[in-house]
Amino acid sequence: MNACDAGREGELIFREIVEHFGSAKPIRRLWLQSMTEDAIRDGFAHLRPAKSWKISAPRPAPARSPTG
Numbered sequence: 001m002n003a004c005d006a007g008r009e010g011e012l013i014f015r016e017i018v019e020h021f022g023s024a025k026p027i028r029r030l031w032l033q034s035m036t037e038d039a040i041r042d043g044f045a046h047l048r049p050a051k052s053w054k055i056s057a058p059r060p061a062p063a064r065s066p067t068g
Contacts, residue, residue: 001027001029001030001047002028002029002050003029006029026049026050027049028047028049028050029048030044030047031043031046031048
């Protein structure tokens with residue numbers, strides 16, 4: 001499950017972890033609009049398939065990192 005920040009850096013971190021460990025398991029995304037208990041429960045009840053969430057050009061994030 002991907003619960004990282006939905007921005008480019010969060011997506012990059014998650015993708016790098018998945019690639020590093022070579023996971024082939026299906027990925028679902030936790031999407032929260034709010035940090036209330038009800039919103040969190042609703043987010044877990046409605047996990048989205050990773051394929052439905054596409055970040056355009058997630059690779060600019062490494063350019064901003066100290067080692068990128």
